[in-house]
Structure formats: C-alpha cells, structure tokens
Amino acid sequence: MPALRLPPEASSLADAVSQAVRDGVAAGELVPETTYSVYQLAELLGVSRSPVREGLLRLAQAGLVEIRRNRGFRVLPPRAHDIEEIIGIRLALEPPAARLAAEQATDDQHATIRTALGTMAAAAARGDDASFWPADRALHDLLLRASGRPRTAAIVEQLRSTTALLGPPTTASGRTLTEIHAEHEPVVTAVLARDGAAAESAMRAHLEATRGLLMAKLR
Known part of the structure; x- marks a missing residue:
C-alpha cells in the first residue's frame, strides 16, 4: 500500500x-x-x-x-467529459464573478489582487512552477472573494483541486507560465479599472483557452 x-x-x-x-x-x-x-x-x-x-x-x-x-x-483515469463538466461550471461562475469584482472590489482588495498578479509574474519569469500555481489559485480566489461570493470561491477551489488530479497542467501542452500569466493580466487590468464587461470577457477567454488545451490532451 x-x-x-x-x-x-x-x-x-x-x-x-x-x-x-x-x-x-x-x-x-x-x-x-x-x-x-x-x-x-x-x-x-x-x-x-x-x-x-x-x-x-x-x-x-x-x-x-x-x-x-x-x-x-x-x-479512475482522466476522462474528457470530466474536464468539460468542470470547466463548464467554472465558466458559469467565474466570468460573472469577475464582473462583480470589477464593480465592487475595495481599494485594499485591489492591492492584494495586484500583488498576487505580481507574484505570478515573478514566478513565471523564474520558470518556477512550484510557486506559480499556488499564486494562480490565490489570484482566482481573491477575484472571487472580491465579488462578494465566498461560497463560489469554495466551489471553484474544490473544482480546481479535482482538475489537478485529472492530469498535468496546461504547460504540458506547450503553454508557458508567461503565457498563462499574460491571460490573467487583462482580467486584473479590467478589475482595477472597474470595467465589469471587460473583466467578464477576459476571464471567459482565459477559461476557454484552458479548456481547449486540457481537452486536447485527452483526445
């Protein structure tokens, strides 16, 4: 055992x-x-x-x-429909939450979100996977909590934990840490600018890119 x-x-x-x-x-x-x-x-x-x-x-x-x-x-081995379902749920939850975060985040929350993105950038520049992925999760969590939806944050964290067990991250499909960080930049920029529509659109684009790469690995 x-x-x-x-x-x-x-x-x-x-x-x-x-x-x-x-x-x-x-x-x-x-x-x-x-x-x-x-x-x-x-x-x-x-x-x-x-x-x-x-x-x-x-x-x-x-x-x-x-x-x-x-x-x-x-x-159980990784299955394509599991990834499709998990990312589908995240698409239903996180883009609207990003819009809310843009509309109602406090100045203090802006500061922590900006810091989290900076931590991701530094880890990406070093090629430091061990530091990058916790920073990625922290940023998503901060955005969700800034939306005023702590239950949604808990659900998404559980979904991300499940996804991590279904296979390697999307860097295994050729996407670099720098590219992943770059997908988060427009989300944070929109939130800091209090542009709800842009924040929602940017988060949706990021999750759809993630879904495409994860699904491609299982086909």
Whole structure:
C-alpha cells in the first residue's frame, strides 16, 4: 500500500481520508486503474473503516474513484467529459464573478489582487512552477472573494483541486507560465479599472483557452 498520511487541518476524519487519497493521487502514490483495499487504507491511516468508506464515497461522487463492492476502490483515469463538466461550471461562475469584482472590489482588495498578479509574474519569469500555481489559485480566489461570493470561491477551489488530479497542467501542452500569466493580466487590468464587461470577457477567454488545451490532451 502506498505511503499516505492524514492531513492535520481536516475538519473531520472523512474529509481527512478524502484529502489523503487526493494527495496520494497527485503525488503518484495511487495509480489510475489500480484497485486498493479499503481495509489496508484504514490500517495505513490509523482510522476505522467507516470514515474511510465515507471519504471514498465523496471521491466517487466527484468522479475520482470507483468503489468496487467487496474489492476496494479504483482510481479512475482522466476522462474528457470530466474536464468539460468542470470547466463548464467554472465558466458559469467565474466570468460573472469577475464582473462583480470589477464593480465592487475595495481599494485594499485591489492591492492584494495586484500583488498576487505580481507574484505570478515573478514566478513565471523564474520558470518556477512550484510557486506559480499556488499564486494562480490565490489570484482566482481573491477575484472571487472580491465579488462578494465566498461560497463560489469554495466551489471553484474544490473544482480546481479535482482538475489537478485529472492530469498535468496546461504547460504540458506547450503553454508557458508567461503565457498563462499574460491571460490573467487583462482580467486584473479590467478589475482595477472597474470595467465589469471587460473583466467578464477576459476571464471567459482565459477559461476557454484552458479548456481547449486540457481537452486536447485527452483526445
């Protein structure tokens, strides 16, 4: 059984199990198309089988694993329709939120958004993937929270976590960190200028470009 551990910050054992499995997939410890034992997972994590089953059920509902009766669970391989659904949901949520952020963000929020974009730019210039992707996620989160929609921010963060488990980032398709940063610049410029229509359009263009590259990898 792979080396997994429970994250200390989880709000429940089931959440901790779910995150431990997610982390295992992201790290390559849990491999798609391989069946793993619920009993071994419970023993490895030092918890009872009940929270393990609950955590796995949540992952099954998210389309990340398949529960096999009396056999355990199987990590599912990336599927094009999963990416299509996830980006489709983000397209429904993030462009309108960018418009709202442009219309109502405070000066303090402008400052943090500007700083986040600068962090992305610096990481892109260094070719620093490890710093770039957290900065990317932070920027999207700041824009969503500036829209006054914290629940939307939480939903999008969960969707992004799921996407990360379905395959490598779009840099694997030839898009550079600098190009990804450049897609965010017009979004931030529009938000800082309080131009709602431009912010919505720029966010939509960024997400559609992301969807195209992710889908191309799975065809």
